[in-house]
Amino acid sequence: MERSIQEVAKLAGTTSRTLRHYDDIGLLPPSRIGHNGYRYYDESALIRLQRVLLLRELGLGLPQIAELIAAEANESRALTTHLSLLRAEQDRLARQIAAVQHTINSIQGSEKLMAQDMFDGFDHTLHRDEVEQRWGKEAYASSDAWWRGLGKEGQDDWKRRAKELGKDWIAAARDAGTTPGSPRAQDLARRHVEWLTGIPGTPAAGSPEHTRAYVLGLAEMYVADERFAANYGGTEGASFVRDALGAYVKTMP
Amino acid sequence: MERSIQEVAKLAGTTSRTLRHYDDIGLLPPSRIGHNGYRYYDESALIRLQRVLLLRELGLGLPQIAELIAAEANESRALTTHLSLLRAEQDRLARQIAAVQHTINSIQGSEKLMAQDMFDGFDHTLHRDEVEQRWGKEAYASSDAWWRGLGKEGQDDWKRRAKELGKDWIAAARDAGTTPGSPRAQDLARRHVEWLTGIPGTPAAGSPEHTRAYVLGLAEMYVADERFAANYGGTEGASFVRDALGAYVKTMP
DNA sequence: CTTGACATTGACGTTGCGTCAAGCTTTACC
DNA sequence: GGTAAAGCTTGACGCAACGTCAATGTCAAG
Numbered sequence: 001m002e003r004s005i006q007e008v009a010k011l012a013g014t015t016s017r018t019l020r021h022y023d024d025i026g027l028l029p030p031s032r033i034g035h036n037g038y039r040y041y042d043e044s045a046l047i048r049l050q051r052v053l054l055l056r057e058l059g060l061g062l063p064q065i066a067e068l069i070a071a072e073a074n075e076s077r078a079l080t081t082h083l084s085l086l087r088a089e090q091d092r093l094a095r096q097i098a099a100v101q102h103t104i105n106s107i108q109g110s111e112k113l114m115a116q117d118m119f120d121g122f123d124h125t126l127h128r129d130e131v132e133q134r135w136g137k138e139a140y141a142s143s144d145a146w147w148r149g150l151g152k153e154g155q156d157d158w159k160r161r162a163k164e165l166g167k168d169w170i171a172a173a174r175d176a177g178t179t180p181g182s183p184r185a186q187d188l189a190r191r192h193v194e195w196l197t198g199i200p201g202t203p204a205a206g207s208p209e210h211t212r213a214y215v216l217g218l219a220e221m222y223v224a225d226e227r228f229a230a231n232y233g234g235t236e237g238a239s240f241v242r243d244a245l246g247a248y249v250k251t252m253p
Numbered sequence: 254m255e256r257s258i259q260e261v262a263k264l265a266g267t268t269s270r271t272l273r274h275y276d277d278i279g280l281l282p283p284s285r286i287g288h289n290g291y292r293y294y295d296e297s298a299l300i301r302l303q304r305v306l307l308l309r310e311l312g313l314g315l316p317q318i319a320e321l322i323a324a325e326a327n328e329s330r331a332l333t334t335h336l337s338l339l340r341a342e343q344d345r346l347a348r349q350i351a352a353v354q355h356t357i358n359s360i361q362g363s364e365k366l367m368a369q370d371m372f373d374g375f376d377h378t379l380h381r382d383e384v385e386q387r388w389g390k391e392a393y394a395s396s397d398a399w400w401r402g403l404g405k406e407g408q409d410d411w412k413r414r415a416k417e418l419g420k421d422w423i424a425a426a427r428d429a430g431t432t433p434g435s436p437r438a439q440d441l442a443r444r445h446v447e448w449l450t451g452i453p454g455t456p457a458a459g460s461p462e463h464t465r466a467y468v469l470g471l472a473e474m475y476v477a478d479e480r481f482a483a484n485y486g487g488t489e490g491a492s493f494v495r496d497a498l499g500a501y502v503k504t505m506p
Numbered sequence: 507c508t509t510g511a512c513a514t515t516g517a518c519g520t521t522g523c524g525t526c527a528a529g530c531t532t533t534a535c536c
Numbered sequence: 537g538g539t540a541a542a543g544c545t546t547g548a549c550g551c552a553a554c555g556t557c558a559a560t561g562t563c564a565a566g
Binding site: 054057058059076079080082083086087089090093094096097099100101103104177178179181182183184186187190247248250251252 | 307310311312329332333335336339340342343346347349350352353354356357430431432434435436439440443500501503504505
Binding site: 268271273274278289309314315316 | 562
């Protein structure tokens with residue numbers, strides 16, 4: 001059975017232009033060319049097309065696809081290589097996102113506003129306006145009341161826990177054998193979130209969805225803002241914390 | 254103070270070609286053009302260039318940068334929009350990564366593997382030829398000797414541990430809140446590897462690199478071979494085990 | 507005066523097609 | 537059989553942001 005270029009395009013969910021392009025670059029020549037110059041495709045060409053489209057969806061370049069198909073080569077090895085490329089790209093994006101986030105914060109003047117000393121209690125790292133803008137008035141009032149209510153002792157305890165966490169994070173991040181997904185890091189992440197959720201009135205004490213978003217937002221801030229990052233051994237350490245928290249929140253109910 | 258195109262390029266960490274391009278598209282005309290056609294830039298042009306380069310690093314397109322600078326517009330709003338684009342792109346990548354991962358698994362799954370009954374002892378899950386081919390003759394002989402040496406009791410104990418592991422894995426995988434990176438799964442992975450390394454003569458008892466490769470290979474096999482997968486609640490469960498083991502081996506020394 | 511460093515404009519290459527454009531072929535309808 | 541509507545062809549430009557020659561002009565130093 002033979003099909004015209006349009007039919008094939010429709011069947012495969014692509015366009016005739018694409019098929020002509022694949023012919024041009026020698027990736028997928030039609031099985032037959034009529035005396036009139038029309039391109040005709042048979043079953044095997046269709047199958048080949050399916051493979052091309054699949055690999056393309058996986059993000060491989062056409063030259064690479066051509067190689068793979070021509071050589072009937074080890075696809076899983078090629079895909080594994082491709083996988084690391086994708087992962088690298090994702091990391092790059094993550095860094096870009098953090099940078100944009102940071103820039104937005106800077107523009108909004110939150111540089112000046114946020115954080116004088118993170119160990120002065122969480123919401124006190126931000127000025128009132130910012131807290132209110134980001135998480136609502138109630139959050140600010142509630143959090144402020146919480147912090148005052150802690151008293152000197154409670155505040156000191158809070159700071160102590162923060163310091164311990166920072167110390168443990170740095171140690172974990174420095175250990176070459178420890179990755180963000182490791183049990184050790186995941187356990188730290190759990191402690192970290194427990195520490196955060198100790199603050200009532202913040203999203204961290206609300207619904208799971210809010211907690212997730214809140215934790216992830218904070219995690220990016222740790223990387224983006226050097227004053228926060230300093231608590232975790234600099235940008236690298238903070239990245240480690242962010243990755244670990246990112247993995248951890250996925251495991252939360 | 255006026256600088257030549259090269260000086261400016263060096264100062265800003267870019268190339269003269271880029272500056273000429275920016276001039277061509279009207280994004281950054283030089284502050285003065287000599288009678289000879291040379292481009293000269295002053296301080297304000299440099300500042301403008303810094304802004305362009307910053308925004309470019311954040312991933313914005315040149316036309317958009319031009320708009321922003323021309324309009325002196327609300328940057329943080331533009332960046333917020335840009336942020337969601339970046340996030341969308343990251344999600345797309347994440348899905349692509351998952352798809353590639355899945356494809357790799359499928360490919361490897363179609364490679365008919367080994368095993369008859371894992372509970373008959375490890376190397377006995379493989380045909381002799383296959384074991385020898387994959388891990389060498391010594392491995393087979395050593396492993397066989399080990400198994401015989403265990404005696405009925407030891408063999409039963411070995412099987413019991415395998416069954417317990419399987420049961421716990423299935424429970425963990427079924428629990429919607431548990432992911433491969435979670436502490437619970439990572440703990441199971443640790444137990445799993447300890448169980449495996451109980452076999453002398455296999456790579457699992459050798460160097461860390463070999464252990465890693467060996468565990469990863471096995472992990473893939475669990476998914477690929479339905480007879481193994483059955484011990485972990487089917488393909489899905491086995492995938493969970495594989496992912497958890499994959500994360501775990503990264504944390505090993 | 508020569509040499510070398512630096513400048514210019516112009517134009518092609520990159521990735522994977524989308525999008526006309528001009529013209530030939532087949533199909534459908536009267 | 538005529539005609540119009542589809543469908544096909546090749547050819548070529550466009551996009552994003554420059555990299556990379558190529559051919560040539562200019563300036564400062566020896």
